[in-house]
Amino acid sequence: MSIFFDSSTLISLAVTCSLPMLRRLKEYYAGDFLITTSVYNETIQRALESLRFRYEAYRVLELIDDGIIKKYPDAPLMGQINSLMDSINKTYFVDGKPLTIMHLGETSTIAASIKENADTIAVDERTTGLLIENPALLKPWLEKKFHATININNANLSAWAHIVNKFVPLRSTEFAFAAWQKGVFGNNKDILFGLLWALKFAGCAISEQEINNYINQPA
Amino acid sequence: MEQKAKKDVLEEITEAISAISQKRHADLHAISDHVLHAIIIYQDKEIVDLAVAIYSLDKILETEKYRAHKLMKPFVKKILELLRLAKKQLQQNNFSGYSMTLKGILASINSFGKSIRFYVDDLLHFARIKKGTKLYEHGLSLGRAAELAGVMKWELMPAIGETAVHEQIPAVKESVENKIAHIKKIFGVK
Numbered sequence: 001m002s003i004f005f006d007s008s009t010l011i012s013l014a015v016t017c018s019l020p021m022l023r024r025l026k027e028y029y030a031g032d033f034l035i036t037t038s039v040y041n042e043t044i045q046r047a048l049e050s051l052r053f054r055y056e057a058y059r060v061l062e063l064i065d066d067g068i069i070k071k072y073p074d075a076p077l078m079g080q081i082n083s084l085m086d087s088i089n090k091t092y093f094v095d096g097k098p099l100t101i102m103h104l105g106e107t108s109t110i111a112a113s114i115k116e117n118a119d120t121i122a123v124d125e126r127t128t129g130l131l132i133e134n135p136a137l138l139k140p141w142l143e144k145k146f147h148a149t150i151n152i153n154n155a156n157l158s159a160w161a162h163i164v165n166k167f168v169p170l171r172s173t174e175f176a177f178a179a180w181q182k183g184v185f186g187n188n189k190d191i192l193f194g195l196l197w198a199l200k201f202a203g204c205a206i207s208e209q210e211i212n213n214y215i216n217q218p219a
Numbered sequence: 220m221e222q223k224a225k226k227d228v229l230e231e232i233t234e235a236i237s238a239i240s241q242k243r244h245a246d247l248h249a250i251s252d253h254v255l256h257a258i259i260i261y262q263d264k265e266i267v268d269l270a271v272a273i274y275s276l277d278k279i280l281e282t283e284k285y286r287a288h289k290l291m292k293p294f295v296k297k298i299l300e301l302l303r304l305a306k307k308q309l310q311q312n313n314f315s316g317y318s319m320t321l322k323g324i325l326a327s328i329n330s331f332g333k334s335i336r337f338y339v340d341d342l343l344h345f346a347r348i349k350k351g352t353k354l355y356e357h358g359l360s361l362g363r364a365a366e367l368a369g370v371m372k373w374e375l376m377p378a379i380g381e382t383a384v385h386e387q388i389p390a391v392k393e394s395v396e397n398k399i400a401h402i403k404k405i406f407g408v409k
Contacts, residue, residue: 003405008361011376028406042362046371053373092358095223097260103362119405124376125361126388133394138358145357146256168401177399181408203361203376205385213395 001031004113005069007043007105008124010035012172012202014056018195019063021179026068028182031119035064036074038081038108072116074108081111088131088160092142093151099142101127114163124171126205132169135161172199173206177214189215220263220314227257228266232306235273239280239299247277255353258367267367268321271346275328278342285335294331298324344370351375356384 013019026033035043044064047057063069074081085107092099106128113121123129130138135157142150173196179185180192196211220228231254238246254270257263276298285291301324308316325343332342351368352375355361361379365372379385402408 007372008376011373015373015377025406043372047373050371050373053371056373094260099259099358100262101358101363102360103366105362106360120401125355126385127355127358127360130388142358146259168397170398170402174398174402178402178406178408181403182406200385201377201380203378203380205388207386207388210395214399217399 001029002034002113002116002118003029003031003120003122004034004036004072004109004116004118005039006109006121006123006125006128007039008128008203009122009172009175010039010043010060011056012124012199012204013175014059015202016195016198017059018172018176018199019059021175021184022063023066023068024184025175025179025182028178033069034072034112034116034118035069036072036105036108036112038074039105040071042105072112074112077108077111077115080115081108084111084160084163087156088135091135091153091156091160092138093153094142094146094148096151099150102131110164113167118167121167121169122171122175123169124199124204129169129171129205131160132164132167135164171206172202172204173211173214177217181219187219189219220265220309221261224257224261224263224266225309228254228269229306229309231257231269231273232302232309235276236299236302236306239276239295239302244277244280247273247280251277251350252353255350255357258350259354259357259359262367264367264369265318265321267347267350267369268325270350271343272321272324272328274346274349275332275342278346279328279332279337282338285337288335290331290334294327297327301327348374348378352378352382352384355379356382 022033044057044060047053085102088102089100090098109121121132139150139152176195176199185191193215196214200206231250234250235247238250251270251274254266258266258270279285301320305317305320308320329343347368347370351364351370354364354367361372361375365375
């Protein structure tokens with residue numbers, strides 16, 4: 001049992017000071033919260049070298065030191081990661097050129113989740129979430145933005161969808177909702193409302209309508 | 220640089236020269252956005268630098284309080300000279316010369332911003348974050364957008380959160396219901 005966290009979710013939680021929520025949620029989950037070494041290097045290591053986000057990086061590091069989040073070595077998976085990245089980066093074409101849309105950290109999270117048969121992938125950024133949930137929806141989005149026809153390599157798209165469609169990607173907002181349901185924030189629903197908006201402003205890919213859906217859920 | 224990319228970049232430089240010469244400064248923002256398509260298609264960091272330079276010039280030239288600054292006229296003159304030189308070098312396939320000139324444009328913007336104490340401390344970095352936000356808006360993943368723009372994911376996420384881009388995400392049918400059911404199952408929520 002495991003949940004793999006992408007950088008985007010860790011960042012949303014860190015900049016909203018919500019990382020302690022993971023500590024509480026871990027009490028209700030027997031599996032592991034994991035991050036790949038690529039995510040660690042891109043997110044924590046890089047932030048530790050900066051002035052602006054060093055403190056936030058130490059907050060994440062504290063969870064790693066306490067064993068709440070564990071590092072997952074992804075070097076042995078580099079072949080699968082590169083193959084997966086190569087496949088999705090040669091799926092959407094504009095003007096006959098492939099659109100390189102995915103990056104190492106995000107792809108390593110997906111590859112590791114597949115390898116470990118993870119319960120879910122925690123990802124706050126839109127493109128990776130969409131590529132897991134319904135990669136076909138990216139085409140109309142790209143066409144709208146490029147004002148051009150996007151051609152698809154259907155073989156690559158089908159292979160990708162077949163690999164990732166068993167996952168329901170979750171965002172920091174879903175973790176916040178679970179924490180609220182578990183009583184982490186007490187009974188005041190306005191705290192959940194405030195937190196969902198804070199996470200949205202921190203970059204989590206959630207719409208206002210979705211936030212309202214969460215707020216209208218029974219306690 | 221690929222021929223098609225070169226053609227696109229030359230068009231944008233020509234447009235930028237024309238906008239600055241004719242004081243159509245507001246057009247620079249749109250020109251900088253046009254460059255985005257070339258960035259995403261060709262994934263060339265020098266095209267990112269050009270977009271960053273044009274966006275920064277828009278910010279400087281569109282801010283009214285700096286227009287009358289005594290350093291503004293020589294700055295605009297120098298920028299126009301450098302843009303014309305960059306155009307010529309690109310037309311002649313002098314790519315190393317073009318790279319040097321582009322670096323010179325960025326350095327000039329940087330030093331001018333500091334000399335007039337521009338209201339944004341690091342204008343070029345600010346522009347990179349803005350361009351990164353646009354790259355994400357155009358469909359690149361966060362990691363890819365951050366890498367191309369030359370900024371950290373940590374910087375890009377809150378900047379994206381300030382935009383309306385996540386209000387326009389294509390709706391995945393029954394997405395929220397699926398997510399709620401799944402998170403409840405994972406954490407044993409009744």
